[in-house]
Every structure is written in structure tokens, then in C-alpha cells.
Amino acid sequence: MKRLLSFLILSALITGCARHVVVKPEEVGRLNSPDWILQSEPKPIRRAE
Amino acid sequence: MNLEETFETETKRADRGRFSMRQTKPNRNAIGLYHGFPVLLSALFLSACAITDMNVDLPNRYEGMQLSGGEGREVVIVVPFSDQRRIKKRCGMKKNGYNMDTADVFCSVPPATRLAELLAQALQEAGFRVKTHGEPDNPSGIMVEGTLLKFFVEPVIGFAMGSLETDIQVRLIATSKNGLRAERSFFVKGTKSAMAGTASNYQRSVDQAVKRIVQQMAAAIISLFNQYPQLGRFAPATLELRLS
Numbered sequence: 001m002k003r004l005l006s007f008l009i010l011s012a013l014i015t016g017c018a019r020h021v022v023v024k025p026e027e028v029g030r031l032n033s034p035d036w037i038l039q040s041e042p043k044p045i046r047r048a049e
Numbered sequence: 050m051n052l053e054e055t056f057e058t059e060t061k062r063a064d065r066g067r068f069s070m071r072q073t074k075p076n077r078n079a080i081g082l083y084h085g086f087p088v089l090l091s092a093l094f095l096s097a098c099a100i101t102d103m104n105v106d107l108p109n110r111y112e113g114m115q116l117s118g119g120e121g122r123e124v125v126i127v128v129p130f131s132d133q134r135r136i137k138k139r140c141g142m143k144k145n146g147y148n149m150d151t152a153d154v155f156c157s158v159p160p161a162t163r164l165a166e167l168l169a170q171a172l173q174e175a176g177f178r179v180k181t182h183g184e185p186d187n188p189s190g191i192m193v194e195g196t197l198l199k200f201f202v203e204p205v206i207g208f209a210m211g212s213l214e215t216d217i218q219v220r221l222i223a224t225s226k227n228g229l230r231a232e233r234s235f236f237v238k239g240t241k242s243a244m245a246g247t248a249s250n251y252q253r254s255v256d257q258a259v260k261r262i263v264q265q266m267a268a269a270i271i272s273l274f275n276q277y278p279q280l281g282r283f284a285p286a287t288l289e290l291r292l293s
Binding site: 019020021022023025028032033035036037038040041042043044 | 216235
């Protein structure tokens with residue numbers, strides 16, 4: 001019982017300290033722009049005379 | 050003591066010895082090793098996959114993008130994208146059952162190059178006139194420059210099951226000589242639920258994410274062109290001049 005408890009605590013500690021590089025699925029939406037962010041619009045092109 | 054007596058004494062001594070052997074407590078270490086050996090062997094077999102590096106392929110073509118609306122408009126996709134990933138030396142990692150980083154996953158080709166090529170290809174299939182270097186031939190042509198911010202695949206181990214997740218983040222900046230400047234960020238996640246982190250599961254997760262981001266980027270560029278229908282088209286007057 002004591003051994004099992006130690007094992008579980010150790011596993012939880014190791015798992016808790018694990019490093020994740022990928023983000024959580026719920027964060028994906030935040031990192032995606034829903035649309036283009038316009039800094040300047042195109043000017044109409046003047047037709048050649 | 051004659052021979053018979055000697056034999057009898059030796060037999061009794063041997064029996065006592067055998068008896069004492071039976072009475073001896075079993076060697077716990079030996080039994081532990083005996084029972085633990087198959088477990089150790091299985092663990093070694095299972096973990097062997099997690100401690101060796103592997104490669105994931107980035108195919109040079111994806112079928113079935115089903116995009117349209119290019120109408121011969123001109124776009125320049127600068128190949129390759131700029132690579133500004135935080136982790137550049139590898140494309141992912143393998144983990145053991147305790148969620149610990151045990152091995153590297155490498156990309157068969159630089160992802161910044163392959164993603165730009167796939168985007169150019171998708172737009173070409175959608176009917177655009179695509180260049181992969183230089184400047185647009187006409188002032189309203191759009192130039193798209195991309196920056197790869199993330200490309201990483203790793204197993205995410207859950208309580209009962211795990212999944213292989215691939216994150217890809219790209220920022221696109223579209224500019225034109227007639228003043229357009231627009232920016233957009235794309236972030237996708239490819240997920241493949243799996244019991245084991247096999248090479249094919251890693252590949253499926255990467256494929257899903259790559260296909261998804263290429264589709265999203267191409268669709269966004271088409272929507273930008275549709276927002277400003279004059280973009281990328283040769284002006285009628287220019288055509289007239291060229292014809293005459």
C-alpha cells in the first residue's frame with residue numbers, strides 16, 4: 001500500500017512537471033485571427049489616358 | 050560401521066538436507082527477477098519506440114483542396130516563408146508514459162519552405178497566376194510573405210488514452226504596390242487519437258494540420274481578393290495599350 005502510494009505520488013509529480021509545447025485546444029481560437037487586419041487599403045489604379 | 054550402515058546414514062543425511070532445502074524460505078530476489086523479466090522485456094519493447102528519433106514527411110502535394118475563384122488574378126507567394134520558430138532544430142518530440150521528453154521528431158524538409166510551396170500550389174489550382182519569387186507584374190498584384198511561428202508535434206497523454214497533436218502557426222502579410230497592407234495569423238491543430246505513438250500516427254497528425262493550414266491560408270487569400278476585386282487584375286486600359 002505504501003509502495004503504491006509512493007508510486008502514485010511520484011507519477012503525479014513527474015506528470016505534473018511535464019513540459020508541453022503544444023497549446024490546449026481551447027487556446028487555438030485565440031491565436032487565430034478571424035479576418036485580415038487591414039493596415040492600409042489599396043488605392044484605385046488610375047487608368048492610362 | 051559396515052557398508053550398509055554407512056549407506057543408510059548418508060541417505061538419512063541427504064534426506065535431511067532435502068528437507069532442510071524445502072524448509073528454506075524462497076529466494077525473493079530470484080522470484081522477483083523471474084516474474085519481472087517478461088514485464089521488463091515488454092517495457093523495453095514498448096519504450097524502444099519512444100527513445101529513438103524519427104522523421105515525419107511533409108508531402109509536396111495534397112489532393113482535394115477544392116478551392117476556386119482565382120480567375121487568373123496575379124499573386125506572388127514568397128517561397129520560403131521566414132522561419133521564426135522558437136524551436137528550430139526539431140519538429141516535435143516523443144514522450145514516455147510519464148509525459149517525459151525522450152526523443153526528437155524531425156521534418157523531412159524545412160517546413161517553412163514546404164508550407165509556402167503548398168500554398169502556392171493550392172492557389173494555382175484555384176485558378177490564380179502564381180509566382181514564387183520577384184514582384185507582381187502589375188501594380189494591383191498582391192505579394193504574400195509568410196512567417197512560420199510554430200510547427201510542433203507531440204503526444205499528449207491523457208488519463209485513459211492519448212493523442213498526437215500538431216500545432217502550426219503562420220502569419221501572412223499581404224501587400225500591393227497600390228497601397229494594400231493586410232496581416233492575418235493562422236493557428237491550427239492536427240489531432241490523432243491513439244493508444245500508441247507510432248510513426249503512422251505522428252504522420253497522420255502532421256498531415257491533418259498541414260492540410261488544414263494550407264486550406265485556411267488559401268481560402269483567406271481568396272477572400273482578400275474577393276474583398277477588393279480590382280486586386281491582381283490587369284487594368285483594361287493596360288490591356289488595350291498592349292493590344293495596340
